[in-house]
Amino acid sequence: MLTVRKSSERGHANHGWLDSFHTFSFAGYRDPEWMGFGALRVINEDRIAPGAGFPTHRHQDMEIVTWVLAGALEHKDSLGNGGVIRPGEVQRMRAGHGIAHSEYNASATEPVHLLQIWIEPDTDGLEPGYEQIAFAPASLQGRLRLIASSDGREGSVTIHQDATIHAGRLAAGDRVSLALAPGRRAWLQVATGRIKVQGYPLEAGDAVAIRFESGTKIEALEASELVVFDLA
Template sequence: MQTLLHTAASRGHANHGWLNSYHTFSFAGYQNPERVHFGVLRVLNDDTVAGGMGFGTHPHDNMEIISIPLSGTLEHKDSAGNHGIIRSGDVQVMSAGTGIAHSEKNHSATEPVKFLQIWVFPNKRNVTPRYDQQTFRAEDRHNQFQQILSPNPDDAGVWIHQDAWFHLADFDAGFSAEYQVKKPGNGVYVFVLDGQALVAGQPVGPRDGLGVWDTAGFRVEATAATRLLLLEVPMSL
């Protein structure tokens, strides 16, 4: 088993006033040659957008883009005619494929929205762009791994063009569970949303990230009430 710890304080940071963003991997003005990606996981941005503000229309291609609101409400519009409102408990996915332009803004004029923006390199290029979103029940991740994303349209959660599985988990203090890697050779990037835990024996706290690979599974033990996001991805680009 190999592990790699990224502490919350070691992330890149940009505060534009309307946008306060923390970058786990190189992004925009934050460029760190040792922090470009974890396998096919390319971007993990922890964003807060002020009321009434947002990202104007901009293009993407050949990237799987996942948005997970943590609080507040996010509004999505794209060049394919999709228009969605996503809230805490929702997960949004956009396969950019051959190319799509979209905007994301805070749906509230007054309250901030906090969300994770995640980019994953696809395993198929130039696919037809697609958009989807689903709502997930909080009780289904209490002391268990709740699958929110997979490679299979018939499986639980949204799906993307990659052999990746994402899970959320809300663990009570003292609860522990074994995460089993879904596909041999994949790694898992564990991002702590709140709380304190031991992941593969490594202590982690709020907004820390721990990459784990070269293993079939590992134990997660909450040392306080803890919310986690687990991103299982192929390690080879």
């Protein structure tokens, strides 16, 4: 069964410095039908103005994954980690029993476009932690590349949950298959471009929940970037 979540149906908040679309209920946006999908709790598509960002604030008991689509994001946290995240790099911050961090656009002239993802951990009160991994551009092209997993396999960051995240960049005409083991479900987020899933057209910001299927076929109608979640 495929359930489409259209981009235009998402929650939206424009604060001037931040233009954010909420796939699931978040902050002042509440929709009881879209509170999350399994352990996947948040997918926010954020555009942050040059030089602006989130001042230091705290999180607890959440696996927070950042995937930058364009531009650069500067990170600092209470563990002493700091750095800049660019397209093709994944950041995982384990909030655990508590962590404070800030996220700012690293450019004074160009906006940064990103997906902020929250996954509920399978255990509360974990020790906070941080990972940032860069992937070779070729490893993301024409396929779905593993970027996060419970065991860190294939060079992915680790998340404390029975879940995986794949990302891929497809050229027009590229076709990929998504396989699902029995009892698993998937969420496919179209980050950029246009694709077809089982022949159904989807645009940037659209998503599809996949349940009770052994897999699905994906075709890019133009250059596109996808993020796919495999969940219990």
